[in-house]
Amino acid sequence: MTEPVLAADDLRVWYGTERGPVRAVDGVSFAVYEGETLGLVGESGCGKSTLGRAILGLLPRGSAMDGSLRFKGSELVGLPRKELEGLRGPELGLVFQEPMTRLNPLMRVSEHFEETLKIHEPGLGKKGMRERAVEALRHVGIPPSRYDNYPHEFSGGMRQRIMIALTLVLHPAFMVADEPTTALDVLVEAQILRLLGDLRQNFRTAMLLITHNLGIVAEACDRVAVMYAGRIVEIGDAREVFAEPKHPYTRELLASTISLHTTDLHSIPGAPPDLADPPSGCRFHLRCPDAMRVCVEKAPVPVRLETGQRTECWLHGPHDQVPANGTEPLEREAISVADEA
Amino acid sequence: MPTKLEPETPEVGADDLLMDVRDLEVHFALRGGALSRFTGRGGGAVRAVDGVSFGLRRGEVLGLVGESGSGKTTLGRALLGLVPATGGSIGYAGHELVGMSEHNLRPLRRELQMAFQDPHASLNPAMDLQTAIGHPLRIHKMVRTDTELRERVVTALERVGLAPVERFMDKYPADLSGGQKQRAVFARATIMEPKLVVADEPASMLDMSVRAKVIELMQDLRRELGLTYVYITHDLATAKFFCDRIAIMYLGRIVELGPTEEIFANPRHPYTRSLLAAVPEPDPRVEVSREVPRGEVPDAAIRPAGCSFHPRCPKAFEVCGWEGRDLRALLEERWTTLTEDDYLAESSLFADLTALDGQRGTVQVAAASGHMGEEVAARLTRIRDSDTDEPLWRGVADIRAKGGHAEVAFRDGTDPGLTLIGDVEVACHLHDPAIQEAPA
Numbered sequence: 001m002t003e004p005v006l007a008a009d010d011l012r013v014w015y016g017t018e019r020g021p022v023r024a025v026d027g028v029s030f031a032v033y034e035g036e037t038l039g040l041v042g043e044s045g046c047g048k049s050t051l052g053r054a055i056l057g058l059l060p061r062g063s064a065m066d067g068s069l070r071f072k073g074s075e076l077v078g079l080p081r082k083e084l085e086g087l088r089g090p091e092l093g094l095v096f097q098e099p100m101t102r103l104n105p106l107m108r109v110s111e112h113f114e115e116t117l118k119i120h121e122p123g124l125g126k127k128g129m130r131e132r133a134v135e136a137l138r139h140v141g142i143p144p145s146r147y148d149n150y151p152h153e154f155s156g157g158m159r160q161r162i163m164i165a166l167t168l169v170l171h172p173a174f175m176v177a178d179e180p181t182t183a184l185d186v187l188v189e190a191q192i193l194r195l196l197g198d199l200r201q202n203f204r205t206a207m208l209l210i211t212h213n214l215g216i217v218a219e220a221c222d223r224v225a226v227m228y229a230g231r232i233v234e235i236g237d238a239r240e241v242f243a244e245p246k247h248p249y250t251r252e253l254l255a256s257t258i259s260l261h262t263t264d265l266h267s268i269p270g271a272p273p274d275l276a277d278p279p280s281g282c283r284f285h286l287r288c289p290d291a292m293r294v295c296v297e298k299a300p301v302p303v304r305l306e307t308g309q310r311t312e313c314w315l316h317g318p319h320d321q322v323p324a325n326g327t328e329p330l331e332r333e334a335i336s337v338a339d340e341a
Numbered sequence: 342m343p344t345k346l347e348p349e350t351p352e353v354g355a356d357d358l359l360m361d362v363r364d365l366e367v368h369f370a371l372r373g374g375a376l377s378r379f380t381g382r383g384g385g386a387v388r389a390v391d392g393v394s395f396g397l398r399r400g401e402v403l404g405l406v407g408e409s410g411s412g413k414t415t416l417g418r419a420l421l422g423l424v425p426a427t428g429g430s431i432g433y434a435g436h437e438l439v440g441m442s443e444h445n446l447r448p449l450r451r452e453l454q455m456a457f458q459d460p461h462a463s464l465n466p467a468m469d470l471q472t473a474i475g476h477p478l479r480i481h482k483m484v485r486t487d488t489e490l491r492e493r494v495v496t497a498l499e500r501v502g503l504a505p506v507e508r509f510m511d512k513y514p515a516d517l518s519g520g521q522k523q524r525a526v527f528a529r530a531t532i533m534e535p536k537l538v539v540a541d542e543p544a545s546m547l548d549m550s551v552r553a554k555v556i557e558l559m560q561d562l563r564r565e566l567g568l569t570y571v572y573i574t575h576d577l578a579t580a581k582f583f584c585d586r587i588a589i590m591y592l593g594r595i596v597e598l599g600p601t602e603e604i605f606a607n608p609r610h611p612y613t614r615s616l617l618a619a620v621p622e623p624d625p626r627v628e629v630s631r632e633v634p635r636g637e638v639p640d641a642a643i644r645p646a647g648c649s650f651h652p653r654c655p656k657a658f659e660v661c662g663w664e665g666r667d668l669r670a671l672l673e674e675r676w677t678t679l680t681e682d683d684y685l686a687e688s689s690l691f692a693d694l695t696a697l698d699g700q701r702g703t704v705q706v707a708a709a710s711g712h713m714g715e716e717v718a719a720r721l722t723r724i725r726d727s728d729t730d731e732p733l734w735r736g737v738a739d740i741r742a743k744g745g746h747a748e749v750a751f752r753d754g755t756d757p758g759l760t761l762i763g764d765v766e767v768a769c770h771l772h773d774p775a776i777q778e779a780p781a
Binding site: 137144156186187194253256260262 | 408577
């Protein structure tokens with residue numbers, strides 16, 4: 001197998017707060033290969049965006065990172081800020097959530113591209129810069145005749161296309177897209193998803209696509225990682241995971257998604273836990289319909305299943321590590337509406 | 342889990358109408374530039390709602406579905422008099438709401454309530470829940486004593502599931518989760534036991550796992566209080582689940598209106614079809630076709646000629662209202678597919694394309710200096726012959742050279758009105774019997 005573009009191993013991110021450390025990302029491992037899109041899903045507050053920022057070295061002050069994060073084989077954890085900044089752009093790209101607020105209204109589109117290219121590829125020259133920029137814009141469907149327009153002359157969807165072109169113009173090997181379509185309308189969302197799919201094929205960019213919309217993952221991703229309370233609880237081929245979810249959280253999340261084929265409403269009781277003081281054992285046990293005694297006592301360990309998925313849930317073993325009586329169903333009080341998300 | 346409610350009134354008479362909306366218009370005047378202010382001529386208007394008619398039946402859930410810029414939110418607000426309508430009529434319980442003074446409207450607001458989109462922004466951060474939820478009762482002077490006020494607040498909180506109430510009475514919005522805030526918003530909207538609640542995207546700011554709970558809450562409130570809802574959303578999946586009837590809106594108008602099952606089983610308007618095809622589907626076993634229309638919702642200040650959806654419509658044909666700016670969009674779209682050299686060669690033939698924007702009928706496509714009208718006309722003809730599937734060319738009667746211009750003659754377009762087919766109203770020339778019988 002080829003080397004992954006990006007590989008995380010037991011990656012942890014803490015935020016220092018008055019209530020003590022908040023473990024927003026708490027030991028996650030995954031790899032993304034060339035030309036592959038990994039979807040990252042989970043409810044708000046599960047650590048998705050923190051993970052995306054950690055990869056790009058955009059964590060705020062007062063946070064700490066530990067474990068290993070290797071980009072093309074070299075370690076990013078512990079890298080001085082200056083060196084990380086050098087990677088950001090030409091190697092690690094980012095597409096933000098709100099295209100409306102990310103372009104400078106006083107700068108022409110051409111000036112945005114020139115600024116980026118001047119910093120990262122100083123030898124290009126005016127003509128070279130134009131060629132590169134127009135080429136990137138063409139890939140996202142912005143005509144060259146609009147190159148000297150200002151951001152306000154474009155619609156929301158076109159601005160998101162321009163943002164994507166600004167990331168692409170440097171040909172990064174890895175890209176984080178954090179909710180890239182959340183602020184857009186359904187039809188424009190579908191256009192952008194199609195565009196991201198084309199880019200994956202044309203540029204072979206490896207991508208982490210963060211979203212709370214499971215439909216988008218099913219449509220745009222090769223693999224999916226499901227995050228809950230700072231852990232990846234299930235990871236695998238997107239079609240496999242969605243067709244046969246192994247972790248109860250994945251299953252419940254899928255069931256609560258309202259699609260055109262929904263016939264019954266379903267929701268997950270309660271809310272994701274406070275990451276300053278996460279529950280003992282499996283972090284999902286308080287909301288899990290399948291919770292067993294062992295789930296309170298011991299944190300589940302990652303298990304690789306025959307289908308290729310990796311999950312951490314005692315339902316899938318390893319069964320020799322489950323104590324006696326551990327598989328008895330957990331008795332507990334129902335969660336009231338008062339505690340919901 | 343509760344499933345969808347059956348509509349309570351299968352046959353609708355005049356008595357069953359809660360609200361009757363006819364030809365409603367909400368236009369926002371645009372301030373013109375310095376010159377137009379000087380000459381006293383106006384700068385046009387954004388027609389946010391542009392002639393909308395429907396009857397709202399007692400006890401039903403009517404969905405207003407569309408993209409941003411479709412006018413759905415403005416329409417919802419206009420129903421409650423929160424934005425003044427500039428034309429048409431809204432009949433409610435023997436009153437005409439359009440043009441009614443704020444003073445006269447106020448008592449009616451007890452019966453007409455709104456739940457806003459963003460629960461984080463629609464609760465005052467400095468008011469505890471008890472005060473915020475009881476506020477409408479104080480404003481409308483519906484309680485005499487503090488004890489009475491407290492009792493009503495307790496009932497409202499319990500009704501939306503924020504129990505035990507002692508845990509919530511003194512909380513501030515910042516202490517609540519997104520789902521809890523939305524429950525508080527509904528407690529405030531229902532404390533006066535209104536007849537109609539306009540709910541504007543109540544679930545769209547919330548996590549997927551909470552959306553189902555908000556829909557469930559609205560269903561419970563409907564059953565308990567006999568509410569009628571206008572549910573505004575861009576999310577067809579929740580609309581399918583929650584609504585009895587659905588109105589699909591595009592650029593200030595209803596383009597399709599009918600019973601939910603019918604709209605989903607047999608969508609007639611190409612726009613409705615596109616919206617349905619764009620809903621992301623989480624189940625990999627469900628096959629979905631993805632025919633996504635090009636472009637985005639155009640500016641409501643300058644409506645497209647003919648049918649507003651024609652520039653994006655995959656099914657558009659001769660009479661749909663083709664005009665100059667459609668040609669500009671076509672050329673610009675084409676240029677993203679050409680190589681740099683081909684692009685430069687082709688674009689250098691044309692003078693500034695923005696001149697096409699205001700032109701209708703026979704439009705002038707100017708040649709760049711140093712080029713002839715013949716060259717432009719020949720090029721346009723070649724483009725047409727290379728892409729005969731493009732709907733725009735069906736609207737072009739003739740391309741000819743004339744001096745330094747190419748003249749492109751567009752066929753006359755007409756604006757499709759709503760046609761009733763079975764129990765669905767649809768505004769599309771494909772379903773207009775007069776046009777279908779006499780093909781162009």
